[in-house]
Amino acid sequence: MLAGGIYQLGIVAAEAEKVRLERQGIEAEKAAAIAAAEAGTLKTMEKPLPESGVMRFPDRHKYNLSKSPTFRIINSLDVNALMKLSRVRDGADVMSIFIRAGQMIEITVPVGNYNARIASGEIWYGNSILFGPTTSYSKLDAILEFKKMEGSQLLGNEITLEKVKDGNLKQLPLMATDF
Numbered sequence: 618m619l620a621g622g623i624y625q626l627g628i629v630a631a632e633a634e635k636v637r638l639e640r641q642g643i644e645a646e647k648a649a650a651i652a653a654a655e656a657g658t659l660k661t662m663e664k665p666l667p668e669s670g671v672m673r674f675p676d677r678h679k680y681n682l683s684k685s686p687t688f689r690i691i692n693s694l695d696v697n698a699l700m701k702l703s704r705v706r707d708g709a710d711v712m713s714i715f716i717r718a719g720q721m722i723e724i725t726v727p728v729g730n731y732n733a734r735i736a737s738g739e740i741w742y743g744n745s746i747l748f749g750p751t752t753s754y755s756k757l758d759a760i761l762e763f764k765k766m767e768g769s770q771l772l773g774n775e776i777t778l779e780k781v782k783d784g785n786l787k788q789l790p791l792m793a794t795d796f
Contacts (some may be wrong), residue, residue, distance in 0.1 A: 693779030
């Protein structure tokens with residue numbers, strides 16, 4: 618009787634595994650069908666890449682940018698990037714900067730200390746969904762300081778948005794909701 622019970626349990630377990638695998642296959646088919654439909658919809662939402670430069674700077678009129686430090690950003694060849702600079706003291710977003718893959722830009726930034734958050738990707742879908750479901754989000758691990766030195770000397774920054782041997786700046790992962 619014991620051998621029969623073990624055999625019966627083996628049959629039940631095999632049948633349960635068969636059902637699980639069938640269900641998993643059906644779920645995989647459904648997921649693939651949904652992804653294909655969404656890919657078609659997403660394709661229709663593609664927009665032309667913005668030009669490299671400042672995209673959003675709502676309080677521009679408050680600053681004399683001719684006497685502001687420079688910020689040079691060199692982007693990797695792989696992906697486009699949208700960078701947001703927010704003031705350290707109050708967290709307010711000051712400006713957004715778009716940098717196309719493989720390009721370098723130089724802009725002026727108001728004097729102050731800033732945190733930088735970056736969204737990157739290949740295909741642009743606009744300001745609401747950025748680079749779509751494949752958008753990668755990160756933040757820089759250092760505060761960017763832009764200041765006036767003695768006299769009229771200005772202290773700006775230069776960063777490269779790709780891995781640099783012996784580099785002194787890191788990109789840390791960031792949740793999309795924190796961008």
